[in-house]
Amino acid sequence: MIKVVRAKLHCLRVTDANLNYQGSITLDPEHCEAVGIYPLEFVEIWNKNSGARISTYVIYGERGSRCCVLNGSAARSCQPGDEVIIAASWYCQPTELATLRPRVLTFNADNGIDRSLTYDVTALDGGRFDFAIREGVFLEPEPA
DSSP, X not given: OEEEEEEEEEEXXXXXXXXXSOSEEEEOHHHHHHHTOOTTOEEEEEETTTOOEEEEEEEEOOTTOXXXXXXXXXXXXXXXXXXXXXXXXXXEOXXXXXXXXXXXXXXXXXXXXXXXXXXXXXXXXXXXXXXXXXXSSOOOOOOO
């Protein structure tokens, strides 16, 4: 089994950091649903400004709020305005890579969606793979 990216929110800006709240990251459900990130799911967070890397679970905030709030001890790793990358992952066999279609959103400065992308792996002969980033509508995974 290998660990691969399943969903990603790229360059989302931190809107608040709340040290006195129970640990987690609060995200706009619209952003999460668009890529398939679930409430209580563990995600990795990479801060582009500081280089900090943390892991915590997702809670949904107010729909349409464009929020990205680091809570509890995670609040020490980010400041409002920092750009973060939030990635959900899963485990699969390398032979399954070509059936996956990870979804990615990129964001503009006000956390509005800038682009929707899909990562697309194609199996080639000899156990090799090709990789492409597709822009526009999300591609659905092919039936297994």
